[in-house]
Amino acid sequence: xxxxxxxxxxxxxxxxxxxxxxxxxxxxxxxxxxxxxxxxxxxxxxxxxxxxxxxxxxxxxxxxxxxxxxxxxxxxxxxxxxxxxxxxxxxxxxxxxxxxxxxxxxxxxxxxxxxxxxxxxxxxxxxxxxxxxxxxxxxxxxxxxxxxxxxxxxxxxxxxxxxxxxxx
Amino acid sequence: xxxxxxxxxxxxxxxxxxxxxxxxxxxxxxxxxxxxxxxxxxxxxxxxxxxxxxxxxxxxxxxxxxxxxxxxxxxxxxxxxxxxxxxxxxxxxxxxxxxxxxxxxxxxxxxxxxxxxxxxxxxxxxxxxxxxxxxxxxxxxxxxx
Amino acid sequence: xxxxxxxxxxxxxxxxxxxxxxxxxxxxxxxxxxxxxxxxxxxxxxxxxxxxxxxxxxxxxxxxxxxxxxxxxxxxxxxxxxxxxxxxxxxxxxxxxxxxxxxxxxxxxxxxxxxxxxxxxxxxxxxxxxxxxxxxxxxxxxxxxxxxxxxxxxxxxxxxxxxxxxxxxxxxxxxxxxxxxxxxxxxxxxxxxxxxxxxxxxxxxxxxxxxxxxxxxxxxxxxxxxxxxxxxxxxxxxxxxxxxxxxxxxxxxxxxxxxxxxxxxxxxxxxxxxxxxxxxxxxxxxxxxxxxxxxxxxxxxxxxxxxxxxxxxxxxxxxxxxxx
Numbered sequence: 001x002x003x004x005x006x007x008x009x010x011x012x013x014x015x016x017x018x019x020x021x022x023x024x025x026x027x028x029x030x031x032x033x034x035x036x037x038x039x040x041x042x043x044x045x046x047x048x049x050x051x052x053x054x055x056x057x058x059x060x061x062x063x064x065x066x067x068x069x070x071x072x073x074x075x076x077x078x079x080x081x082x083x084x085x086x087x088x089x090x091x092x093x094x095x096x097x098x099x100x101x102x103x104x105x106x107x108x109x110x111x112x113x114x115x116x117x118x119x120x121x122x123x124x125x126x127x128x129x130x131x132x133x134x135x136x137x138x139x140x141x142x143x144x145x146x147x148x149x150x151x152x153x154x155x156x157x158x159x160x161x162x163x164x165x166x167x168x
Numbered sequence: 169x170x171x172x173x174x175x176x177x178x179x180x181x182x183x184x185x186x187x188x189x190x191x192x193x194x195x196x197x198x199x200x201x202x203x204x205x206x207x208x209x210x211x212x213x214x215x216x217x218x219x220x221x222x223x224x225x226x227x228x229x230x231x232x233x234x235x236x237x238x239x240x241x242x243x244x245x246x247x248x249x250x251x252x253x254x255x256x257x258x259x260x261x262x263x264x265x266x267x268x269x270x271x272x273x274x275x276x277x278x279x280x281x282x283x284x285x286x287x288x289x290x291x292x293x294x295x296x297x298x299x300x301x302x303x304x305x306x307x308x309x310x311x312x313x
Numbered sequence: 314x315x316x317x318x319x320x321x322x323x324x325x326x327x328x329x330x331x332x333x334x335x336x337x338x339x340x341x342x343x344x345x346x347x348x349x350x351x352x353x354x355x356x357x358x359x360x361x362x363x364x365x366x367x368x369x370x371x372x373x374x375x376x377x378x379x380x381x382x383x384x385x386x387x388x389x390x391x392x393x394x395x396x397x398x399x400x401x402x403x404x405x406x407x408x409x410x411x412x413x414x415x416x417x418x419x420x421x422x423x424x425x426x427x428x429x430x431x432x433x434x435x436x437x438x439x440x441x442x443x444x445x446x447x448x449x450x451x452x453x454x455x456x457x458x459x460x461x462x463x464x465x466x467x468x469x470x471x472x473x474x475x476x477x478x479x480x481x482x483x484x485x486x487x488x489x490x491x492x493x494x495x496x497x498x499x500x501x502x503x504x505x506x507x508x509x510x511x512x513x514x515x516x517x518x519x520x521x522x523x524x525x526x527x528x529x530x531x532x533x534x535x536x537x538x539x540x541x542x543x544x545x546x547x548x549x550x551x552x553x554x555x556x557x558x559x560x561x562x563x564x565x566x567x568x569x570x571x572x573x574x575x576x577x578x579x580x581x582x583x584x585x586x587x588x589x590x591x592x593x594x595x596x597x598x599x600x601x602x603x604x605x606x607x608x609x610x611x612x613x614x615x616x617x618x619x620x621x622x623x624x625x626x627x628x629x630x631x632x633x634x635x636x637x
Contacts, residue, residue, distance in 0.1 A: 003600040010353040016207040017355040020296045021214075021303045032294075055260075055267040075264035077291040100288045100301035102308070103279065106263065109289065179368035182361065207353035212345075215357055215364060220535040223375060223542040226368070250373040250542045313371050 127153030186225030192232025337554030392431030407578030436537030447536025507624030
C-alpha cells in the first residue's frame with residue numbers, strides 16, 4: 001500500500017515543481033558543469049586547452065591583433081578538462097546552463113577572447129600580452145618587475161629572468 | 169483579434185512532443201524523459217505530452233548525431249509528422265556532432281537534412297534548458313499555425 | 314420531476330452532444346490535473362483537453378496509402394455517433410429519463426460495444442503492423458470484459474424486476490425509480506458481487522491503466538490510433554471523452570442514483586461523476602501498472618466473471634418473493 005502514503009504525502013505537501021519557465025529557476029548546483037568562460041588577461045598562451053579539448057571546441061588563431069580565442073558552446077561537451085589542466089586558471093566553467101537559442105543564432109553562441117599583440121619593450125619585436133608563469137621564480141617578482149616582464153617578447157623574457165638580480 | 173487568431177492561441181497551448189533518437193548515446197533521451205516524469209521539471213504545465221506516434225506530434229525533438237545507419241529511417245519518420253511542425257535539436261550532437269564530430273559514421277550537423285528551428289546545447293542539457301528550448305519552439309509554432 | 318426530450322435535442326444538446334462533450338472533456342482535464350497532483354507535479358490547466366481538440370483541428374489530415382480509406386475515415390464517425398446516441402439512453406436521476414423503449418439497457422450495452430469496434434476497425438484499416446497488434450489486443454479485451462457486463466446487467470435486471478413482482482426489467486428508468494424508492498443498490502448486500510465485477514469492468518472499458526493495453530504508448534506506439542492525425546484523431550478523442558461520461562453515468566444509474574430532483578439532482582449527479590472520475594479513474598490509473606494482455610485476459614475470465622455469475626445467481630435466488 002506504499003502508493004497510498006505517497007498520494008497523501010503529495011496531496012498534503014503540494015507540487016515539487018520548480019516555477020521555470022513561468023518564474024525564476026531554482027539556483028543551479030554549485031559544481032554544475034556549465035558554459036565555459038575565458039579571461040584573456042590571465043591566459044598564458046600555452047594552448048593546452050586546445051590540445052586537450054576532446055571535441056575540438058576551443059580554437060586559437062593567430063591574427064594581426066594577437067592570439068584570438070574561440071569556443072563554440074554547441075560543440076563543447078562541458079567535460080571540464082580545459083579547466084582542470086589550465087595552469088593559469090584563465091578558462092573556467094560557470095554554472096550557466098541556459099543556452100537554448102533559435103537556429104539563426106547558432107554561431108553566435110560562442111565565447112571569444114583576444115590576447116593582444118605587443119611590441120617588445122626591449123628588442124622591438126613581435127610578442128603577445130600573455131601572463132607569464134612566475135609562480136616558481138625565487139625571489140618572487142615585484143609588481144614593477146612583473147609589468148616589465150609582461151611587456152617583453154618570449155626571448156627577452158628569458159633574458160630578463162636570467163639577468164635578474166645580477167647587477168650590470 | 170479575430171476568432172481565427174483566438175483559436176490559434178488556444179491551439180498553441182497544446183503542443184505535443186515526439187522524440188527521434190538519431191543515434192544518440194541516450195544521455196539526452198534520459199534528460200528528455202526526466203523533463204516529463206520527474207515532478208521537479210514538469211513539461212505538462214506547458215500542455216506538452218510525449219506522444220507515441222509521429223502522426224500525433226507538433227514539436228519534434230531530435231537527439232543524437234544522425235549516424236549513417238539511421239539517416240534513412242529518421243528521414244522517413246520525420247516525413248510522417250504532419251505540418252505545421254517545429255524541430256528542436258537537443259544536445260550538442262545534432263547541432264555540430266559534439267564529441268563525435270570527426271567520426272566517419274555520422275552525418276551531423278543535422279540541419280543539412282532537417283530544417284532545425286531551435287538548438288538546445290548541453291551534454292546533456294539540463295531539463296530546465298530543454299523546457300526553455302521547448303518554450304521557444306512553442307512561440308515559433310504559434311507563428312506557423 | 315423527470316422530463317423527456319425529443320431524441321435530436323437529447324442527442325445534440327442535453328444530455329448528449331454539447332453538454333456531454335463539455336462534461337467529458339472537463340472530467341478528463343480534472344483527471345489529468347489530479348493525476349499530476351498525486352504525482353507531486355503541477356499538471357496542465359483544467360481546460361487542457363479542450364485545447365487539444367482545438368489544436369487537432371489545425372493539423373493536416375494524413376492517411377497511409379495502404380489504408381482502406383472509407384473504413385479509415387468512417388471508424389471515428391461511427392464511434393462518436395454511437396456515443397452521442399448512447400448518451401440519450403443514460404438517465405440522470407430526477408432530471409432526465411430516456412424515451413421509454415422496452416429494453417433500453419440492452420440497447421445501451423450494444424452501443425457501448427461500438428467504440429471498441431471503431432477502435433478495432435481503425436487499427437485494422439490503417440495497414441500498419443502496430444495497428445494490427447492494437448486491433449487484436451482490443452478484440453481480446455472486449456471478449457474479456459463483455460461477459461461480466463452482460464451478467465452484471467442481468468443481475469441488476471433480475472433484482473429490480475423480481476423485487477417489483479414482474480419479470481426481469483431492462484428499463485433504466487424503472488431501475489432508477491426502484492432505487493429512488495428503496496435505497497440505492499450499493500447498500501443491498503445481494504448486489505455486492507455484481508458491484509465488485511463492475512469495479513473491474515469499467516477500467517477495462519474506459520481503457521485506463523492497468524487495462525489500457527490496446528493503446529499502450531510505449532508498447533505498440535498507440536496501437537489502433539497510430540496513423541491518425543488532425544480531425545479524425547480529434548473525433549476519437551471526442552469519442553473517448555463521451556464514453557467516459559456514458560460508462561460513469563451508467564454506473565451511477567445502476568448502483569448509486571440520488572433521490573433528488575431538478576437542479577439539486579443535476580448537481581448531485583455531476584458531483585457523483587466527478588468523485589467517481591477522481592477516485593475511481595485517476596487514483597487507479599496513477600497507482601497501478603499496466604498488465605500484459607495474457608494476464609488481463611485470464612484475469613477477466615476468472616475473477617470478474619466469477620463475481621458477476623455469483624451476482625446473477627444471488628439476485629435470482631434472493632429476489633424471488635421479496636415484497637415490492
